[in-house]
Amino acid sequence: MVSPTTLCLVRHGETAWNAERRLQGHLDIPLNDRGEVQARDTAAVLARHRFAAAYASDLLRARQTAHATAEALSLEVIADSRLRERHYGLFQGLTYEEAQARHPQEYARFLARDPDFVFPGGGESLAVFAGRIRDALLAIARRHPGEQVLVVTHGGVLDIARRLATGKPLDTARDFAIPNAALNWLEIAGDRWHLVSWADQSHLDCARDELSNA
Numbered sequence: 001m002v003s004p005t006t007l008c009l010v011r012h013g014e015t016a017w018n019a020e021r022r023l024q025g026h027l028d029i030p031l032n033d034r035g036e037v038q039a040r041d042t043a044a045v046l047a048r049h050r051f052a053a054a055y056a057s058d059l060l061r062a063r064q065t066a067h068a069t070a071e072a073l074s075l076e077v078i079a080d081s082r083l084r085e086r087h088y089g090l091f092q093g094l095t096y097e098e099a100q101a102r103h104p105q106e107y108a109r110f111l112a113r114d115p116d117f118v119f120p121g122g123g124e125s126l127a128v129f130a131g132r133i134r135d136a137l138l139a140i141a142r143r144h145p146g147e148q149v150l151v152v153t154h155g156g157v158l159d160i161a162r163r164l165a166t167g168k169p170l171d172t173a174r175d176f177a178i179p180n181a182a183l184n185w186l187e188i189a190g191d192r193w194h195l196v197s198w199a200d201q202s203h204l205d206c207a208r209d210e211l212s213n214a
Contacts, residue, residue: 003146004189006196007137008046009161010069010152012061013038014180022095025088025123028060035061038181038204043068045183045203051075052147055140057083057154065181066152075150082136085154089123113171126170133160141188158184165195179204 013035017024031039046069056066058079066077091099091110100107109117115127124132140149155178162168162176165186177199185196 002190004187004194005141005144005146006148006185006187007141007161008049008051008148008150009158009184009186010042010065010150011155011158011178011180011182011184012057012059012065012152013042015061018180020095021097022093023088023091023099024061025085025092026059027092030060031064035065035180039065039068041203041205042181042183043072046150047072050148051150052144053078053140054150054152055080055083056152057081057085057157059084059154062152062154066150069150069152077152080136082132082139083151083153083157086126086129086156087119087122087124089119090121091119091123092121113173115170129156130160130163130170133157134164137161137164137188138191161186162195162198165193 013031015024015029015035016032017029019032042065051073054066054070054073054075055078056062058081062083063077063079070077090103094102106117106120110119113126116125118125137151140151158178159174162184163170179199179201181204182199182201184198184200187194187196
């Protein structure tokens, strides 16, 4: 039997664009002041745990968040581009309201969670994005059987991870929270996924959960 790998998945701390409800995608936006506080508060609580490794999306907001915890645990952050947010194509840099006003047909398909809709301008479909995230997390689990691993990433990645662990289809509306810097725990054993706990923000004074998943 394959020993389960325990993943602690953390969405990056808040950015100015999160506060503005602006789609970030692959654009490299740093943490704002609140995000930096959230990163430190997350590091303080995770320093009580033992992790075999710390992985992060290679985008700055995730690396900044991961670095605080990794430093407390004397770990190196392993940056992995496969853990990036979904590429939103020409929506990137727009607020939700701007995207809806400028691209109403594309926005409707985005809102409907059409798995095959590809954002114009080099974006990803939800189905392709989900496959990328599944493969990335499975690769980490296979590298660390029986161990506990920290993964700092993005809201859209966490949306996919929870669906993989619960069997919730890609095209159904999200009915669970994904706050900045909250703790989300799941286990992977072979191809079996198990949700342990979700959206623990007891260590945070305030965490934003807009539906931007960025």
